[in-house]
Amino acid sequence: MSTMLEVSGLSHRYGTGDQAHTAVNELSFTVEAGQLACIVGPSGCGKSTLLRAIAGLLPPTSGTVSLHGDRVDGVPDDLAVVFQDYSRSLFPWLTVAKNVEFPLRWGKLSKAERRAQAASALDAVGLSGVGGKFPWQLSGGMQQRVSIARALASRPALLIMDEPFASVDAQTRFELEDLLRRVQAQQGTTVLLVTHDIDESVYLGDRVLVLSKSPARIVADLPVGLPASRDQITTRESAEFVALRGEVARLLHGSPAQAAAADAAEWELASAAEKTEKAVTEDMQSS
Numbered sequence: 001m002s003t004m005l006e007v008s009g010l011s012h013r014y015g016t017g018d019q020a021h022t023a024v025n026e027l028s029f030t031v032e033a034g035q036l037a038c039i040v041g042p043s044g045c046g047k048s049t050l051l052r053a054i055a056g057l058l059p060p061t062s063g064t065v066s067l068h069g070d071r072v073d074g075v076p077d078d079l080a081v082v083f084q085d086y087s088r089s090l091f092p093w094l095t096v097a098k099n100v101e102f103p104l105r106w107g108k109l110s111k112a113e114r115r116a117q118a119a120s121a122l123d124a125v126g127l128s129g130v131g132g133k134f135p136w137q138l139s140g141g142m143q144q145r146v147s148i149a150r151a152l153a154s155r156p157a158l159l160i161m162d163e164p165f166a167s168v169d170a171q172t173r174f175e176l177e178d179l180l181r182r183v184q185a186q187q188g189t190t191v192l193l194v195t196h197d198i199d200e201s202v203y204l205g206d207r208v209l210v211l212s213k214s215p216a217r218i219v220a221d222l223p224v225g226l227p228a229s230r231d232q233i234t235t236r237e238s239a240e241f242v243a244l245r246g247e248v249a250r251l252l253h254g255s256p257a258q259a260a261a262a263d264a265a266e267w268e269l270a271s272a273a274e275k276t277e278k279a280v281t282e283d284m285q286s287s
């Protein structure tokens with residue numbers, strides 16, 4: 001296997017001086033070609049910052065990102081991103097087929113080739129019959145399938161997915177997870193996917209990278225030894241799945257006693273902030 005993505009000593013700091021905030025701290029990892037790597041981490045730990053830096057949307061404060069050996073210093077042509085919010089990523093005034101064709105306009109393909117490539121991508125996600133409809137005529141799950149088809153149509157070297165299934169219902173989420181694994185295996189796409197959902201990271205991933213609280217650093221890089229062919233019921237019941245999700249949960253939340261202590265500390269901080277706010281408001285009202 002060859003290395004598709006290499007992240008080396010990546011750090012990002014927002015602001016300067018007293019206002020400086022380090023969101024990502026000295027992160028290094030690689031993703032091999034054809035691998036599906038999942039990233040999980042606590043809320044606010046720096047996942048979006050990391051993805052933005054990898055996608056070339058945010059210059060890192062230090063460190064480098066390389067895609068198939070080329071240093072990333074702007075958005076690479078052969079990179080595609082799928083976001084959580086499908087309703088805002090599709091153009092409502094274009095048909096489904098035109099939405100999928102849209103990013104291909106900047107390539108070297110003829111009109112007929114663009115059409116054929118878009119049709120094949122829609123076919124791959126099970127939507128061959130809906131190219132003439134508009135996005136708003138489809139369910140949320142179907143719209144997210146269109147986003148995936150659009151990302152795959154350009155045959156990207158790397159597909160970045162930021163919480164792609166967080167806005168759909170549980171049943172649709174399972175269907176989309178299976179669809180992603182199937183299409184990714186068929187096309188050999190390299191995928192880096194961020195999720196809050198521990199079970200999803202284990203079910204989908206060939207590998208799970210666990211991030212620490214902010215500033216994000218890698219606390220574990222776990223290979224997923226589950227069979228390539230997975231099933232929502234039997235895989236999730238298997239001993240390997242249960243053991244791995246337990247390991248990821250412990251890395252993220254600590255033992256139950258540690259989790260309870262963290263909750264109590266957070267509650268104390270919140271109630272202290274509330275008291276201060278109340279005192280300031282009373283002071284302002286009386287003056």
Ligand SMILES: Nc1ncnc2c1ncn2[C@@H]1O[C@H](COP(=O)(O)OP(=O)(O)OP(=O)(O)O)[C@@H](O)[C@H]1O
Pocket residue numbers: 014015021022023041042043044045046047048049050214
């Ligand atoms: N433009 C910005 N300026 C200053 N601080 C920022 C900016 N964007 C993010 N941050 C801070 O950097 C940290 C990481 O944010 P980021 O959005 O990368 O985390 P995340 O893990 O993606 O969050 P979530 O899980 O809630 O989506 C947070 O403390 C956030 O407040």
